[in-house]
Amino acid sequence: MKILYVTNMYPSASYTYNGIHVKEQIDYLTKNYPLEKDIYFIDGGHSKINYFKSIFRANHLIKKTDYDVVHVHFGLSGLFLLVNPFLKTPVVLTIHGSDINSPKHFGLMRLVTKMIIPLVDRVIILNDKMLSKLSSQREKLVKIPCGINIDQFDSERINDGKKFVIGFPGNKDREVKNYPLFREIVTSVAARGVQVETVEFHNMTRAEVALNLSRLDCLLMTSHSEGSPQIIKEAMAGGVPIISANVGDVELVISDVENCCVINTYDPGDYIDEIMKLTALEPQQRITNGKHKLSLLGFDQQSVCSKVYELYRSLAK
Template identity: 35%
Template sequence: MAITLNNKMDAIVKQYTLHTKIIPCSVDTSTFTPSPNKSNSNIKKIIFPSDRSRTVKNYPLFENVIKILRNKYNIQCSTTEIKNMSRTEVAALYNSSDLMIMTSISEGSPQVIKEAMACNLPIISTNVGDVSVLLKGVKNSAVSPSAKAEELAELAQQSLNNEIKGIEGREKIKQLKLDDYSIGESLFNIYHQLISPIK
C-alpha cells in the first residue's frame, strides 16, 4: 500500500502499484482557528507563505502581483513572509491578515493552505498540488488557471473586495475531513487492515 498526497502523485505511483490511497497531511484545527479580532485597516495585509529565498516558492511572481495590486487596482497593502515563526505565531499572522497569495512552482499538499483555511483566511494560488481541490467553492479564494501575475492580481483584488462567493475555508476543511482526528482515523484503518490476519 502506498500513501500519496494528491491525484498527480497518485497517478505516478499507480504505474508501480495499484494499491494506493490519497491521504493529505492533516491540519491542527485547535491551533489554527479563526479569531474574531480582524483588523479594519485600509492597508491590506498580504502573506507570502514561505521564505522568499526558496526558489520553488517563486517570490518574484508574488512581488509582481503586489505591484499590480498597488499600481493598477490602487490597493494599499503590506506584505509578510512566513519565516522563522512558531506555529502559534503563524496562526496569529493568519488571523491578522487579509489574504494569502501562493505563487509556488510546485507543491504536494501544502500545509500553509490548510492552516490558513482553518483560520478562514482567503487564499489566491497558482494551480499546484491539491490546491484546486482544497479551494474549490471557498469564499474569496481561487486558483489561477495560469501562473501569470495579471491573473493572480485580478483574483486577489476580487478577493479583497469580497466578490468571490463560497463557504468559509474552515467549513471546507471539515467537509474534506482534513483535521488531525479524521486523518489519524484514516491512517489507523489502513494499518489495521494491513496487519489483520488474512481470513
C-alpha cells in the same frame, strides 16, 4: 505497536517550522493510539552528508529493535532501503510533493524516490496528481492528505483595514515557492494605489502562524509545485481568502469556498485581477467558509490519523 519514523522533515533549533505537520501527525498518533515511537531525523538542511549517514544508522536502528512498522517521510529519507532491499519490517512511505515533482539536479530527487517506491509496502500520497505520476505502482498507493488541528487556526480576524495584508506561504528563498512572481504581483497591486503589507510564513511557531493568518486579507500562493500544502488548510481554518496557482490538491480543497480562487496560469495579471476584487470588499467581508469545507473533506487531524493508524494495523507483523 512500535513505529520507527525516518524523516528529513522535522523541527529543529535552526528551523522550527520544518516538517511541523509531520511532528503534529506523529504526536497525535502516539497520544491517541497504542503506539510507541522512535524518530530518526535526517538533518539534510544542516549537511547533505547526513543523508549518507542515514543509510547505515537507520538500518542499524531497524536491526537492533523489533519495530512493527517503519514510516518514512519524504523520498530521500528512504535511502537506507537501497542497501537493504529485503527488509522484513513493513515500510510505509509518505511522499510530500517535491520528492516526486522536483526537476532540480536532473530530477535526481525524483529518480531516487522512484527507486525506493518498489521497496516499500505502501505509499501514502497527498493528491490525485501524485496518483497519475505513480500509476505503475497503483496497488501500493493510499491517498491520505496531511491533517491539521482546525481549532488551532480558527482565530478572530484582527486586521484593522489600514493596509491590505498578503501572506506568502513559505520560505521566499526556496525556488519552488516562486517568490519572484509573488513580488511582481504585489508590486503591481501597490502601484494601483493599494497600501500593501506582506507576511512571509517561514520559521514561525504555531502560535505565530495563527496570529499572522488572522491579520491577512489574502493568502497568495504562486508555487511551481506542492503536495497538499498545510498553509492552505490553516488559512481555510482561519477563514482567510486564498488565491493560488493550481498546484497539489489546492483546487480540490478550495473549490466552492467563497472568496477563494485557483489560477491555471502564471500570468501576473490573472492574480492581480482577483486580488483587486478582494480589495473592493470591506475588510469584514474578506472571509470564507473554509473551516466548513475542511470538515467536509475530513482534513481534521483525527480523521487523517485514524486512517494512518488503520494502515499500520493492516501491515504490522
